[in-house]
Every structure is written in structure tokens, then in C-alpha cells.
Amino acid sequence: MKKNNNIETQVIHAGYNPLEHSGSLTPPLFQTSTFSFPTAEEGESRFAGESEGHIYSRFGNPTIAILEERMAALENGAAALAFTSGMAAVSATLFHLTKSNDHILCSDGIYGCTFGLLQLLKQKYEIDHDLINMDDEETLRKAIRAETAVIYVETPINPTMKLVDLEMIVKVAKEHGIRVVVDNTFCSPYLQQPLTLGCDYVVHSATKYIGGHGDVIAGIVVGADKEEMAEMAASVRKDIGGIISPFDAWLLIRGLKTLAVRLDRHCDNAKKIAETLKAHPKVGKMFYPGDEEFPQYQLAQKQMRRSGGMISFEVKGTKEEAQAILNRVQLIKLAVSLGDTETLIQHPASMTHAGISKDEREKMGISDTLIRLSVGLEAWEDIWADLKQALDGIK
Numbered sequence: 594m595k596k597n598n599n600i601e602t603q604v605i606h607a608g609y610n611p612l613e614h615s616g617s618l619t620p621p622l623f624q625t626s627t628f629s630f631p632t633a634e635e636g637e638s639r640f641a642g643e644s645e646g647h648i649y650s651r652f653g654n655p656t657i658a659i660l661e662e663r664m665a666a667l668e669n670g671a672a673a674l675a676f677t678s679g680m681a682a683v684s685a686t687l688f689h690l691t692k693s694n695d696h697i698l699c700s701d702g703i704y705g706c707t708f709g710l711l712q713l714l715k716q717k718y719e720i721d722h723d724l725i726n727m728d729d730e731e732t733l734r735k736a737i738r739a740e741t742a743v744i745y746v747e748t749p750i751n752p753t754m755k756l757v758d759l760e761m762i763v764k765v766a767k768e769h770g771i772r773v774v775v776d777n778t779f780c781s782p783y784l785q786q787p788l789t790l791g792c793d794y795v796v797h798s799a800t801k802y803i804g805g806h807g808d809v810i811a812g813i814v815v816g817a818d819k820e821e822m823a824e825m826a827a828s829v830r831k832d833i834g835g836i837i838s839p840f841d842a843w844l845l846i847r848g849l850k851t852l853a854v855r856l857d858r859h860c861d862n863a864k865k866i867a868e869t870l871k872a873h874p875k876v877g878k879m880f881y882p883g884d885e886e887f888p889q890y891q892l893a894q895k896q897m898r899r900s901g902g903m904i905s906f907e908v909k910g911t912k913e914e915a916q917a918i919l920n921r922v923q924l925i926k927l928a929v930s931l932g933d934t935e936t937l938i939q940h941p942a943s944m945t946h947a948g949i950s951k952d953e954r955e956k957m958g959i960s961d962t963l964i965r966l967s968v969g970l971e972a973w974e975d976i977w978a979d980l981k982q983a984l985d986g987i988k
């Protein structure tokens with residue numbers, strides 16, 4: 594198959610040839626823990642890394658390999674590794690790239706459990722970090738230390754939707770030999786390809802847009818360098834574990850086939866909802882990259898194919914009023930997670946980012962009245978009708 598097909602084609606075909614699998618149109622599910630060796634000598638040579646072939650599903654599995662090859666193609670990377678959760682992917686990447694006394698520089702907003710992982714790395718392994726505003730090149734340069742090994746960013750940042758200019762980060766990082774890791778969960782490779790811009794690693798919570806149906810917890814790492822990825826597979830993933838299960842990999846392969854059509858619909862719906870939501874008298878600040886008044890609208894236009902399916906907004910009122918809105922929705926589901934077919938709503942301060950102190954949350958821009966909406970695939974008019982009745986219902 595042509596290597597440089599469009600992404601809409603790659604999500605369906607990359608990494609799989611039915612003729613290599615008895616003509617099965619759908620990739621087969623190798624639901625097995627282990628693989629039998631034809632001879633003891635062959636077993637020895639597989640363990641020694643001298644011959645190809647599977648050994649044990651914690652090291653790799655043919656179904657998982659199809660998913661990994663597809664994800665590597667979609668992100669324009671050299672290789673991918675699939676994990677049992679997004680956090681397993683993030684932690685494996687940071688364990689792979691850092692050692693004691695190193696320093697990680699982060700965007701000034703990250704998912705609550707990633708923040709928790711950074712605390713753990715600091716307290717137990719003496720790997721320090723700083724969260725900084727990466728809007729400005731000078732601020733970034735000043736924050737770099739001799740020990741800085743990794744720049745870790747989310748863009749858009751969960752849940753404030755702030756963007757980080759990846760081209761600028763790459764330029765500065767390359768001057769210092771620092772690795773750039775991007776959490777691309779909010780965009781998926783359909784909307785943004787950080788490796789194409791020169792970043793070194795992409796991590797995903799594949800639970801979200803990659804799977805797309807709210808039925809899998811999974812994570813993916815894609816790297817630009819084949820050897821580094823092989824090293825990561827042979828060390829942190831093999832010895833810490835955390836590989837995805839074959840069935841979950843199969844579900845992700847299935848979900849990926851519709852990534853492009855789903856994302857287009859998520860983006861269309863979010864745009865309609867954002868336009869209408871912005872005019873509601875109970876809505877304060879809105880954070881949506883597709884809004885022309887969004888401070889980083891130009892950057893969004895440059896860096897992202899479209900504006901995505903996520904919208905955050907502040908309610909004019911109190912935390913209790915924000916919670917009252919969540920209690921009033923009916924069609925929209927009150928749940929964390931995102932990128933599902935269903936529209937989901939949640940309260941970051943008390944849910945996804947509850948593990949971060951109020952002080953730190955406020956520095957990140959997460960107020961108690963902030964609500965995060967993952968716009969689903971339903972008719973936008975129905976989503977809006979539900980949201981409107983919930984907003985209208987508060988005094």
C-alpha cells in the first residue's frame with residue numbers, strides 16, 4: 594500500500610494487509626497470552642532478540658502490532674507502543690526519558706493525574722519539574738536548566754483549552770538537546786501531528802477520540818526515532834508491564850476506522866454549540882479555539898486542522914450554580930472522559946483536576962465555575978436544547 598495516503602485512508606488501511614491473514618478483512622484478534630516456539634533453539638534466539646517472532650503478550654502481540662503500526666503511520670512517527678491506559682503511556686514515556694536529578698518543563702496546565710505523576714517523580718525519584726506559561730519564547734528559554742531533559746506539553750491544555758506553539762517549542766528544545774513530548778489527546782492525529790512539526794514523542798489517552806466509543810481504557814506513545822522506541826519497548830514497557838490487552842487493541846483498531854468522520858462531526862457540532870453558548874446570559878468566559886475572540890485563534894488556525902470537539906466555559910455565578918447545571922442536564926451525560934459519541938459534561942475543579950490544590954488550579958485558570966463539555970455526535974440542536982434548559986434553569 595502507498596505509504597503517503599491521506600489520513601482518512603490510513604485510519605482504515607495502514608499497518609494491515611488482509612492477504613497476510615487468510616484474507617480476513619478485519620484484523621484478527623490474537624487473544625492469547627503466550628506463543629509456542631517451534632524449537633528450543635528458536636525460543637532462545639527470540640529471547641536473545643536474534644530472530645523475529647512473538648514470545649509473550651506482555652512483550653507484544655500481532656493484534657497490538659497492527660494497532661501500533663497504524664498509530665505510527667497516523668502520527669507520522671517511526672514506531673508506536675500501546676498501553677493499558679493513557680497514564681501508563683505517559684508514565685512509561687517519562688520513565689524512559691528521565692533519571693534522578695533530571696528536570697521536566699511543563700505547560701502551565703496539565704491533566705490532574707499527570708500532575709500527580711509529576712509529584713510522585715519528584716518525591717520518590719528526585720525528578721523535578723516546573724509548570725510555566727509557554728506563550729513567550731523568552732520565558733521558556735529562562736526556565737530551561739542544565740538538567741532539563743524533557744519539555745512536556747498538552748495542547749490544547751485540559752481543560753482550559755490554552756494552546757502551546759509547538760514550532761516555537763521545538764526550535765528552543767533542539768538548541769538544548771531536550772526531548773519534546775506532546776499529549777495529543779484533545780486533537781488526535783486527525784487534527785494535529787506534533788511529530789511532523791519536529792516534536793519527539795506523542796502520547797495519547799486512546800480512551801478518548803482514538804477509541805471514540807467510551808468502551809476502552811488505553812494509551813499510546815508514538816516516537817520519531819525507531820531505536821529509541823525499541824529501547825522503550827525492551828525496557829520500561831517489558832519490565833514495568835502495562836501493555837494494552839489484545840481485545841482492547843482490536844477495539845481501538847475498529848474505532849480508528851471512523852476517526853476522520855467522527856472528528857469532522859465533533860468539530861461541526863462543537864462550532865454550532867460554541868456559537869450559541871457564547872450568547873447565553875449565564876455564560877461568562879468561553880474557551881474554544883474555534884472562537885475568533887479566543888486569544889490564540891491564529892495559532893489554532895496554524896497548528897490544528899480544525900478546532901476540535903471540546904469547549905470549556907465559566908458560569909456567571911457560583912460553584913453551586915455550575916453544579917446545578919450539571920445536575921439539570923438529561924441527554925448530556927454527567928461524566929469525566931471525552932471524545933465519546935455521547936456528549937459529556939464535567940466540573941474540572943472537583944473532578945478531573947480535583948487532585949491539584951485550589952491554589953495551583955487557580956494558577957492554571959481552573960476556577961470553581963468552570964465547566965468542560967465534550968461535544969458528542971448527536972444532533973447539535975438536541976445537545977443545545979438540553980444545555981439551554983440546564984442553563985435557563987439556574988437563577
Ligand code: MET
Pocket residue numbers: 704751798929930931944945
Ligand atoms: C479520572 S478523571 C479523567 C479522565 C480524563 N483524563 C479526562 O480528562 O476526562
